[in-house]
Amino acid sequence: MEDKGYNPAHIEDKWYEYWEREGLFRADNSSTSQPYSIVIPPPNVTGSLHMGHALNNTLQDILIRMKRMQGRNTLWMPGTDHAGIATQNVVEKELAKEGKSRHDVGREAFVQRVWEWRAKYGGVIINQLKKLGASCDWSRERFTMDEGLSRAVKLVFVTLYNDGLIYRGDYIINWCPRCHTALADLEVVHDQRRGHLYHIRYPITDGSGAYITVATTRPETMFGDTAVAVNPGDKRYEGLAGKKALLPIIEREIPIIFDAYVSTEFGTGALKVTPAHDLNDFQIGNTHGLERVVVIDDDGAMNENAGPYVGMDRWAARDKVVEDLNTAGLLEKIEDYPVPVGTCYRCQTVIEPILKKQWFVKADVLAKEAIKAVEDGRTRIVPKQWEKTYFEWMYNIRDWCVSRQIWWGHRIPAWYCEDCGEVIVSMEAPAACTACNGANLRQETDVLDTWFSSALWPFSTLGWPDETKDLAVYYPTSVLVTGFDILFFWVARMMMMGLYFKKEVPFRDVYIHALVRDEQGSKMSKSKGNVIDPLTIIDKYGADAFRFTLAAFAAMGRDVKLSEGRIEGYRFFINKLWNAARFVTMNLDDGYVPDYDFGDRDLSPADRWILSRLETVTGQATQALEDYEFNNAAGALYQFAWHEFCDWYLEVSKIYLSSDDTIAVKRVRDILVYCLDTVIRLLHPIIPFVTEELHTKIPGATGCLVTGPFPVRNDSLVNAAAERDFEQVQILVTGIRNVRGEMNIHPKKRLVAIISAKDKDQAVIRENVEYIKTLAGVEEVQLGESISRPEASATAVCGPFTVYIPLAGVIEFDEERKRLSSEIEKVNEEIDKVNRKLGNDEFVKKAPEEVVLKEKDRMAVLVSKKERVAESIDRLEDYFKKGGN
């Protein structure tokens, strides 16, 4: 190991290629060990890796790598999603550059073109996942438009249709006039824009010259009005029962109806009802049997029903209508009003609610099982708080509009008979109409919502509808790792489909992680310009540092706020690890053969301590990962590797390594190597590249770290007494260092430490005296219960020990008194706090005995400390009064 610093660029690609070449990520469905499987949330085939992917896949990779090392039969199933609208948009843009639209090239050629695009660019995100280190089984990679997955989609559609769970019907749907397709409710992004509330007069046709004033934000839809509705209890409009109003401009008569839906408070209390362009109005229309008049076409322009405005864009028409109404004296007033609008999640165009015939999945039936599965714990949602959100949505689920009027996607397997109107839904194109035997059949042109195929992902990727070995072994999957933003889009629907078609939940656990945000906590978006590109980060800091950062910040239920500074910080950790390994390996000799059996050996206090800590941390880190507490695992390992192993044990080891005691040297080498080996194994799931590289430096290492084994806590090495003793040493050493720091004593200046301690506390000093000397820069230690102390000395009160450091000629009275006084102040504060507790009879009476005892102990310690510090001040004053120094 020559390099002083770690350089990820030299290592990461090399290892990924090696792992893949050796087939180490490949699942073996004939394995007899317990399966552990994850299906990747398939990224859009058009996508490129963003922070969300990076976090999502890092967490999955950590889990799957740990399980793989533990010897489980692991499968991480990868793949991509055909992303209907998004992909179609990309290719349409490409066409636009050639001055063509998809209609110019035709459906078949267009779809062909999308496939070509996918072949060329569809692999981008896959390669980016590899950069990140994702250990997916790429030999099984799937695509939602695969032949197999397409078959699954068709079968599901046909089955649901035959079971009465898919129907076709008229409904108000969310229409994107730019994408030319319907959108599911979930695909509409709600927004609020500045707009107006227009008060428009509709003349009453009773010849009285009266009129009714309606308030609307969308005057251009008035040509689709088929009623004016008022609240039945609204006294203002009592007299209008049975009367009709006249739609201005096109002069069509419409009834005045009474419906409790209308609020008397809002606007004028009179509502224009446009059943073909508003969901509420649609429902009112249903109740009252109103006519439905569509006035806006698929491009968002006014149609022939809009009279003189035909052909005008809906926004232009609005202005013109308002102007014309004003001219006609029918515009009462215009108020500023924030208008809620829905926009297309793909292109931000304001969606138009339009009445159209669409295909729907009856969701409430499917939701029932999906609710039950979470209620009775067959699927566990982690963190639990998301269960509530899940239930909330599931209980209020609405039918799912699954038809999309685009070309890229799974074409709905339905045919219409042009002769008799029969609708035939089947796996294969029927030769003749099943009703009239006519041959005049036309296939449905709509395709299915992309989420329809994604909903099948956990079983369709495993081979369903065939009863494959993979399906038998890996379904249900162990865990689904995903962001809460697609809890409804995806998770809920997978639950419904999995339960319906496999009669089993698709996953045992759902781990919901947070969103990655920028350091201010804003969502990263291109328009805000605050996106951090994962690939740039990987190039700059290495995938390991990046992954560690994500893991360290992935606390449950919290967003991950990311900044480059943090990633840089964790790169330092990787480097630290690298250098620790350098130190260890530099201190081995050629013939070194490790021996990890420490049971019969004469261990030093430091050995016992670090081994105990190592095993404890092994347990903690493992448990944390089992519980999806990624931050805790990362934190525990960081703390141990850096602040225990490197800061303390490595320093202590130097004492032995430079000694002539060959047995001790061998023992310390073994422990160093054992700790290093264990730590890099524990860290491998989080930072696979550097650990794999370091693994090759471990003497006697065979195979790849990827295949494990993962450390298991060795309880026989856990030693609470050893941990306590070494903590005493740490307290003592830190105390002496503190004096050194505060008194500005040069680090190289050797000190004398005169330690006063009760008999019972002296053993630990004697056993660790060499450590104390080395770590605190002490050349001589004197120890006794009532040891005589030099007059001019600094004092460190450390736990049960009082350390005097002779500083004749160096010590400055004011400095030391200030230091000790502030020490007393701190102690006094603590004493006050404890006093308040112990002085409270209720506390002593009611608190558990152990708590009271603990407080009493604490008080004794504090009082003793205070006395010792106070005494030091006194002596110091005496000394200087006598004219010392």
Place this chain on the structure above:
RNA sequence: GGGCGGGUAGCUCAGUUGGGAGAGCACCGGCCUUACAAGCCGGGGGUCACAGGUUCAAACCCUGUUCCGCCUACCA
């Protein structure tokens, strides 16, 4: 309108059944101590948003207030 989450050190956040307020970064001081200056040693810094309540004891449990974020929704 409904729901959820959050307000803890200058910044970003931990704090797991209520019992001595923590980390990383930043900051200050001292060190090139042969693994690492991407480092080492030491240090300062917080009425745990606010107000009540429960309790011997509250950052933690309850109620209210306030601010922020997100999801969701058919008052035009």
